[in-house]
Amino acid sequence: MSPPRPESQLRTSGSLSRRLTLRLVLSAAFLTLVLFFVVLAFVRDISQRTQDSILLASATSIMDSLRVEAGQITLDIPYAALSMLGNVSNDRVFYNVRKDGEVLTGYEDLPAPSQAPSPGAPSYATEEYRGASLRRVTLARRLSLDGGPADIEITVAQTREGQTAELARLTRWALMMGGGFFLVSALIGIWAAQSSVQPLHALTGVVSRRGPKDLRPVRHAVPSEMAPLVQSLNRFIERLRVSLARSEDFIAEAAHRVRTPLATVRAQAEITLRRVEKAENRASLREMIRAIDESSRAAGQLLDHAMVTFRTDSLERKPVDLDGLARDLVERLRPVADLKDIDLQYSCAGVSPLRGDAILIQNAVRNILDNAIKYAPSETGVLIDVRQGPLDVIISVTDEAGGFPAEEDTAVLTQRFVRGSNAAGTIGSGLGLTIAREVAEAHGGKLVIEPSSTGAGACVSLSFPLR
Ligand SMILES: Nc1ncnc2c1ncn2[C@@H]1O[C@H](COP(=O)(O)OP(=O)(O)O)[C@@H](O)[C@H]1O
Ligand SMILES: [Mg+2]
Incomplete structure (x- = not known):
């Protein structure tokens, strides 16, 4: 009997569960990244829109407070028009009102849109002003004054520090969420990989727990993907069982068929030895009897050993x-x-x-x-x-x-x-x-x-x- 091959000599090509785990964890990482950037873009967009709509509301309420009395423009900026901006953040607020490009009131140097916006369509821009980043909205309207039409432009702007801080906070939050999401999906991935190879482990356990002579087919329930494997294993076991049974029968039969004629030959040789007188014939007959003894013993021992090998495999x-x-x-x-x-x-x-x-x-x-x-x-x-x-x-x-x-x-x-x-x-x-x-x-x-x-x-x- 050749010694069993050590398991380390079995050729393996990677590990199923490791491969599965790696793929699931990589997918989780990819999804996390995508999710992170989508959330970030979304949050950035919402915060921008929020600021824009308040700026517009503020500019609109200033525009609404414009009056033309006796051919002159009067402007009484409502308190709420600027204070509503302070509700969102503590950022600095700037504004100005121009008439035909000339500043009537407010900050003179506040950047204006290069092209005058058309009435009813506010123009938005993000600009540098006094060393800070600024979000600005400009509304335009045409008024009829005594001297003819006048183009009025109202610009309201606000620095973006609060928004930037808020964005940084939301980014941190999104990062943490992403980390958590990745951790949970990686854990789920590992668990899924483990549980998908679990039936393989179970089958290995069932097969390796068997005694060496247990040649019953494997009845353990397995997932359908593994059914062909178990079927071939069962067919293999069945072939082995039949072939072992045949060998066992053969050994018993061979022992019987070898021993009996050899015993007969030996008996005949003994009888002849008694009859023969010539010394050289007697010597060769003795030699013959010895050879018969040797071969019948060798055959007997060989068959005994084969029988012992069989029976020790399935010891009763x-x-x-x-x-x-x-x-x-x-x-x-x-x-x-x-x-x-x-x-x-x-x-x-x-x-x-x-x-x-x-x-x-x-x-x-x-x-x-x-x-x-x-x-x-x-x-x-x-x-x-x-x-x-x-x-x-x-x-x-x-x-x-x-x-x-x-x-x-x-x-x-x-x-x-x-x-x-x-x-x-x-x-x-x-x-x-x-x-x-x-x-x-x-x-x-x-x-x-x-x-x-x-x-x-x-x-x-x-x-x-x-x-
Ligand atoms: N009782 C014994 N006394 C001395 N030597 C023995 C004894 N039994 C076995 N041996 C030695 O052990 C060897 C192996 O024994 P065994 O396996 O029975 O083979 P075999 O008897 O066919 O030679 C024998 O060849 C012999 O040298
Ligand atoms: Mg011996």
Whole structure:
């Protein structure tokens, strides 16, 4: 099995939520700017119009107070005409009245429009006067006097300091409003971006929380945009499920089909060996039997390992009676041990049942026991001990086989197809300890290899947590 690719090696192209957030925040900033300038222009326009209409009202009321008596112009400027301007701001007010371009009353040097406004159409202008900016309105009217028509022009002007101050205040206010608007829309943007990728996170959670063998289709409700993705994922899961089921069937079938004919061939070779007398024929028959043993063992171990890989992926946890299981195995392997005059001793101090897969545990223990018998010289003893620790159940197999090769790392010997230097001449495929370790690890336990207490061999133990 190749190690899973670390997530950092996955190619990513930016982040959806970051991209969305950035766009929403940029749009908010753009809208804020537009809004700010629109509000500013609007406010400026309104304040200008307000000042203009009061200036006009003032000029009109002065115009209305013009009287022609006995062919002479009399002018009595009403108090309200100028005081109404003071209501808006404390700006200075200037005025003058001209008759045919000659100032009758008021400020002489007050700027006049370059072109005389036509009667009824006031002229407005913003001008510099006495070091201040001035807003001015000029009204014109034609009067009939004794000596003929006279053009009367009335100009009323007001400095713009109050207006400028007011505008600055409104600009500050608009800036603050804009800032607030931007902040709120940016927050809404961030929230919207987060909530639009939330279904993706939810789906990731649902899929990654699954056990490794959970091959049910994903039923989690997703937004319609994600439905095609989930559908392809489900199709993929279904294909995987079918293919796994097929492989599992294949392994069981293959184990059966390989072992049976090999056993037959071996039996036939044994029978022939008994009949043949010529030494060289006997030698080659022995060689043949050995090769058959080797291949049937290798095939068996390979298939066992494949089976273990499958079953550990979807570990079923049922109560397992380790005592009964070990006792049964010892009895089954006793004939093999007897062939080498190895004494199998079994001890168990009573253990509580653990939760796990009995087939896997049996396979693991068989491989350890197998090794002990295989690597031990004749007429030695093997002790199988089942006991309970505070948190786990431990089964250990102690042999007198001289121990593991000192120069080799036992962790390496538990890897696939690795055999030790003491394995020369014994049949094996280097998968036994791998199977034992994988089974222990799948149950949350571990495989421990230590020298036996007497130093005559090794003590290999499997521990399974009780949970
Ligand atoms: N009980 C044992 N005593 C000494 N060496 C052992 C024992 N069990 C395993 N080993 C060493 O560990 C190696 C790996 O064991 P294993 O995975 O069962 O493969 P195999 O038995 O097929 O060689 C063996 O080749 C052997 O060198
Ligand atoms: Mg072995």
